Amino acid sequence: MTQVLDGVQRSTFPVKLFITAGIVFLIFFILPFLVGVFQTALISKLLLFGALAISLDLVWGFTGILSFAHGVFFTLGGYAMAYYLKLNLSSTNNNYGVELPDFMVWNGLEQLPWFIAPLKFFPVAVLAIVLVPAVFAYIIGWFIFRSKVSGVYITIITLAISSALTTLFISQQAYTGGTNGITDVAILTLLGIEITDINLYWVILIFTTLVLAGSLWLTRSNLGLILRSINENERRISYLGYDVASFKIFIWTLSAAIAGMAGGLFVPLNRFISPVYLAVAFGTQVVIWVAIGGRGTLFGPLIAALLLGQVQNYAERVTQDWQLIVGILLLVVVLFLPKGLMGLVPRINPNKLLMPSPNPSAGYVQARLFDWFTPLQGAFRTAQEWLIRGKRRH
Amino acid sequence: MLDFGLIQAHTLYLAQDATATAEASGGIDFYSFVNQLLNGIGIVGVLLLTGLGLAITFGVMRIINLAHGEFIMLGAYVTFLMQSAFQMDLLLTIPFAFLGTALVGAVTELTVIRRLYGRPLETLLATWGLSIVIQGVVKLIFSAQLKYVKSPPYISGNLLLMTRQDGTPLISISYYRLFIIAIALLMLGITLYLLYKTPLGRQVRAVAQNRDMAKCLGVNTSLIDLLTFAYGCGLAGIAGAVISSLKSVSPPMGQDYLVDAWMVVVTGGVDKLIGVLAGSFLIGESNAAIAYVLNDPVARVIVLAAVIVLIRYRPEGLFTVQKRA
Numbered sequence: 001m002t003q004v005l006d007g008v009q010r011s012t013f014p015v016k017l018f019i020t021a022g023i024v025f026l027i028f029f030i031l032p033f034l035v036g037v038f039q040t041a042l043i044s045k046l047l048l049f050g051a052l053a054i055s056l057d058l059v060w061g062f063t064g065i066l067s068f069a070h071g072v073f074f075t076l077g078g079y080a081m082a083y084y085l086k087l088n089l090s091s092t093n094n095n096y097g098v099e100l101p102d103f104m105v106w107n108g109l110e111q112l113p114w115f116i117a118p119l120k121f122f123p124v125a126v127l128a129i130v131l132v133p134a135v136f137a138y139i140i141g142w143f144i145f146r147s148k149v150s151g152v153y154i155t156i157i158t159l160a161i162s163s164a165l166t167t168l169f170i171s172q173q174a175y176t177g178g179t180n181g182i183t184d185v186a187i188l189t190l191l192g193i194e195i196t197d198i199n200l201y202w203v204i205l206i207f208t209t210l211v212l213a214g215s216l217w218l219t220r221s222n223l224g225l226i227l228r229s230i231n232e233n234e235r236r237i238s239y240l241g242y243d244v245a246s247f248k249i250f251i252w253t254l255s256a257a258i259a260g261m262a263g264g265l266f267v268p269l270n271r272f273i274s275p276v277y278l279a280v281a282f283g284t285q286v287v288i289w290v291a292i293g294g295r296g297t298l299f300g301p302l303i304a305a306l307l308l309g310q311v312q313n314y315a316e317r318v319t320q321d322w323q324l325i326v327g328i329l330l331l332v333v334v335l336f337l338p339k340g341l342m343g344l345v346p347r348i349n350p351n352k353l354l355m356p357s358p359n360p361s362a363g364y365v366q367a368r369l370f371d372w373f374t375p376l377q378g379a380f381r382t383a384q385e386w387l388i389r390g391k392r393r394h
Numbered sequence: 395m396l397d398f399g400l401i402q403a404h405t406l407y408l409a410q411d412a413t414a415t416a417e418a419s420g421g422i423d424f425y426s427f428v429n430q431l432l433n434g435i436g437i438v439g440v441l442l443l444t445g446l447g448l449a450i451t452f453g454v455m456r457i458i459n460l461a462h463g464e465f466i467m468l469g470a471y472v473t474f475l476m477q478s479a480f481q482m483d484l485l486l487t488i489p490f491a492f493l494g495t496a497l498v499g500a501v502t503e504l505t506v507i508r509r510l511y512g513r514p515l516e517t518l519l520a521t522w523g524l525s526i527v528i529q530g531v532v533k534l535i536f537s538a539q540l541k542y543v544k545s546p547p548y549i550s551g552n553l554l555l556m557t558r559q560d561g562t563p564l565i566s567i568s569y570y571r572l573f574i575i576a577i578a579l580l581m582l583g584i585t586l587y588l589l590y591k592t593p594l595g596r597q598v599r600a601v602a603q604n605r606d607m608a609k610c611l612g613v614n615t616s617l618i619d620l621l622t623f624a625y626g627c628g629l630a631g632i633a634g635a636v637i638s639s640l641k642s643v644s645p646p647m648g649q650d651y652l653v654d655a656w657m658v659v660v661t662g663g664v665d666k667l668i669g670v671l672a673g674s675f676l677i678g679e680s681n682a683a684i685a686y687v688l689n690d691p692v693a694r695v696i697v698l699a700a701v702i703v704l705i706r707y708r709p710e711g712l713f714t715v716q717k718r719a
Contacts, residue, residue, distance in 0.1 A: 066515050144706055152458055152514045153709045156656055157702050163653040164698035171691030280649070284522060291519055324530025330523035334516055335509055 028205055032198045044201045044269050046309035047208040048262045053289040053301035054208075054215050055258035060287075061296030062219055063251050064151065064231035068283035069140075069158035070259050072165055073133035075282075077260030078273040079176070080132055083116055084125035085185035085267065103182070107174035116175070129264035130257050137256030141249040159280060166278045181274025188268035195268065204265055208302070211258055215298050227251055228296075288326060292333050294340025304341065427686055428565050434682025436571030440640075441674035442578035443633035444651045445658035446585060449670045450626035452659055454589075454602045455619065457507060458518040461525035462655055463648025465627045468495045469634025470643045471532060474541045484546050484639060488577075491635035492628040498528075499627025503620050511619075525648070533645045545639035549573045570640075577636050581629060586667055588625075598622050657701045663710055677701070 032040040056070045086101045100112060118124045140161065144154055169176045177183070188195045195203070218224055229237045230244055238244045267273050276282060289308065293300030308326070315322045337343050444466060451459045469491040476487040506524060510517045552566040589595040600608040601618045609615050633651075641647065654677075662673025677697055684693035 064515075066518065147706050147709075149706060149709050152518065153660070153705055155458075155515070155518060156660060157705055159653055160657065160698045160702050164695045164702075167691045167698075168695045171689070171695075280653070284526075287519070287522070321530050321534060323526055324534070327523050327526025327530055331506065331520060331527060334520040334523060335506065338516070 025205075025209060029202070032201050037197065040201050041197055041269065042309065042313060043306070044197070044204045045266070046306045047204050048266050048269070049286075049289065049309060050302035050305040051208045051211045051262040052259050052286055053293065053305045054211055054298055055255040055262070056286050057290050057293075057295065057298055057301045058215055058219070058255045058258075059252055060290055061294075061298075061301075062224065062227045062231060063248060064234075065248065065252065066151065066155045066287070067158045068155065068280055068287060069161045070255070070286045071277055071279070071282035072162050073137060073256040073259035074263035074266070074286075075273060075275075075277040076133040076136060077129045077263030078267045078277065079182065079263075080119060080125055080128035080260075081264040081267040082182040082185055082273045083119040084122065084128075085188060086182050087112075087116075087120040088189075089184075089186045101177075101182070102184070103177040103180070104174060109174050113175060126264075129260055133260030133263070134253050134257040138249065138253045141252040145245045145248040145252070158283070162278065162280045162283050166275050166280075169275045169278055177274075179275060181272055181276075183272040183274075185267065185271055197269070200265075200269055204269070207261065207265060211262075212298060212302060219298065223247075231296075288330050290340075292329060292340055294342030297340065297342040300340050300342035425565055427683075429567075430682050430686040431679060432565070432567040433571065434679045435567065435575055437681060438674050438678035439571065439574035439576075439578045440633075440637060440651075441654060441658045441678050442671060443574070443581065443636060444630070444655040445662070445670045445674055446578070446581055446667075447626045447629035447633065448655045448659045449662075449667060450585070450629060451623055453667070454598060455622055455626075456514070456602075457623065458514050458521065459626075460518055460521040460652065461502070461528060462630055463650070463652035464525045464528040465495045465499060465630035465648070466634040466637065466651050467532065467643075467645065467648035468498055468528065469631030470543070470638035470647065471536065471541075471634075472631065473635040473638045474536075474543050474643050477543055484543065484635070488632055488635045491631040493631075495631025495634070496624040496628030499630075500620055500624040502627070503623040507623060508616070508619070525652075529645045529648075536645070538645060540642035540644050542642055543638040545570060574636055577632070581632060582667070582671060585629070589667065594618075594621070653698075657698065660705055660709075661701055663708075 028043075031043065035043070052070060052074050055073075056067060059065045059067055089101075100109065104112070119128055140157075144157055149157070169181075170179050172178075188200070219227070226237065226242060226247055230247060234244055263273075263277075289305045290301040292308065293302070293304030312322050312326075315325065319325075333340055444462075447465065448459065448462050451457045451462070472491040472494040473484060473487040476482040476490050477484070502524060506520050507517065510520055549569040549572075552568050553572065587595075589598060597608070597613045597618050598621075600611070600613055601615050601622075605615055608618075634648075637651075658670060658673040658677055660673075661677060662669030662671070680700075681693050681697050684696055688696075
């Protein structure tokens with residue numbers, strides 16, 4: 001009896017996958033010792049871009065919402081971290097010997113604006129890195145997914161958001177540092193210990209691994225199945241009694257939170273953040289990673305971000321026209337390889353990779369997570385009704 | 395003779411100059427507000443020109459063309475090329491800009507767009523890829539350096555509508571802005587005529603309404619698709635030619651107009667071509683008015699936010715007749 005059970009257990013547990021993943025993780029873990037400082041920093045950056053690409057893949061590859069605004073979520077998280085690091089510069093490093101960051105002094109601000117001041121404290125900053133993009137995404141999602149707006153218009157809305165925020169951040173120089181963004185930030189210290197580049201690399205590696213593993217788990221659960229079904233046939237799913245908008249808002253918000261965290265980790269590495277990452281061009285870059293890597297594969301976008309980043313690093317030394325190569329690659333992929341480069345990799349066992357595991361309780365935790373999330377929407381709806389009723393009374 | 399860099403573009407872009415005068419005089423002054431609204435006419439012209447091509451490709455053919463900005467840029471480069479090679483007047487280069495971009499548009503339709511009909515998101519991605527490629531190729535040929543186009547001397551200066559006793563201008567509008575809006579309205583008129591008064595236009599509308607039925611009735615739909623897309627791109631080229639002397643000409647210039655053109659088309663709705671006029675008027679003038687009270691970037695942000703809200707409630711546009719499902 002136990003032997004049979006053991007057999008069942010083994011068949012559903014992807015041993016080989018775990019061993020392979022473990023080996024790959026170990027290789028990445030010891031990589032900083034094998035390559036130079038420059039490569040370590042580059043790979044850390046690319047791993048973060050990979051996490052960002054995975055977050056876009058969750059909404060685009062699985063749910064069918066093409067967004068050019070993921071760079072925006074990334075940058076919002078980045079700005080939260082940048083404010084934290086900037087406000088914690090020791091006064092000797094600060095050019096003006098005052099509490100105020102240099103760009104605020106230049107622009108004639110007398111004191112710290114109230115909405116930036118709390119970011120001086122680490123817990124607040126960490127919360128802001130996740131919550132600012134998430135809440136922003138939640139509001140947008142709540143606003144657009146509960147309407148008859150269809151796929152293409154949502155993409156145009158994300159374009160407009162990206163364009164509008166870029167303009168806003170550049171124009172509000174006193175608060176955002178304008179075109180230059182926030183530069184010369186402090187080195188990240190945790191519990192009094194300065195985080196070196198190599199430590200940061202490991203933190204980023206673990207973060208990206210968690211994002212990948214979490215996304216794999218999420219998309220292979222019942223929730224992931226619903227998301228894929230929304231992509232396939234939205235109307236049918238809603239006829240089956242699912243509240244399509246809630247699912248979309250959930251994955252959209254989650255994805256923005258991941259993007260924000262990636263942005264938050266990006267700043268200590270990059271040492272600055274600027275509206276460049278808000279702009280449509282960077283949002284496009286993310287879309288390109290996902291398209292070239294392969295939509296709905298999760299591994300694909302990560303690998304594409306890593307590989308393209310490496311190739312770009314070397315190509316830019318030889319030629320000025322790296323963007324042209326990327327454009328041609330994108331065209332070829334869209335026209336001839338709709339599944340991206342991952343579509344070239346033969347599927348070994350499509351059932352095991354695509355279907356949710358037969359474990360009946362597999363979707364339970366995600367369902368709980370989702371339940372936990374819905375009261376927020378309930379609160380929003382109540383507030384809305386309350387507002388409407390209040391208006392009628394007058 | 396490539397020393398156009400020395401000749402300064404004579405008109406400041408859009409409404410910046412007017413904002414400066416408003417700030418100098420302090421407070422809301424009636425005359426400077428009117429001036430600002432007249433400057434808004436210039437923005438309306440630019441928006442109308444850039445939106446018109448998009449209204450054809452998106453409104454009639456339902457193609458999400460994100461390379462639209464690059465066709466504008468190509469038109470501007472054709473003008474630059476014609477001017478530097480043959481010393482041609484800007485007005486004379488317009489037909490060449492039209493033909494040049496229409497040709498590129500036709501090639502694009504044949505090689506890329508044709509394979510993706512009925513897959514809007516794929517089309518969107520492919521045209522993004524295309525826009526990067528066009529930018530890259532132009533950069534390879536002309537380098538990333540800013541190029542300057544000379545505007546015709548006879549449309550420089552301002553039209554004085556009202557002057558003070560001592561002769562200083564009170565209300566005026568630059569001839570160039572009038573020129574832009576005139577070209578824009580002319581193109582709108584020509585397009586309307588082609589679409590509603592010619593047999594070809596009837597076929598185009600038939601294909602837009604019901605492709606299969608049109609095909610059954612003997613319309614060569616693939617030829618119509620080709621011509622319509624090429625025409626839409628050609629209009630973008632005209633926009634580029636006219637805009638070229640407002641600002642410098644550079645490979646990424648199209649990106650600036652892309653989002654705005656989309657906002658115009660989405661606001662106006664694509665059911666009737668006249669929606670584009672209404673959309674560009676609404677966006678251009680509200681932009682100018684808000685910029686007068688606040689400032690340019692904030693005006694842009696507010697207008698974009700308003701358009702997002704608009705898409706949410708009326709994705710089919712403001713000026714579309716509600717159809718029965």
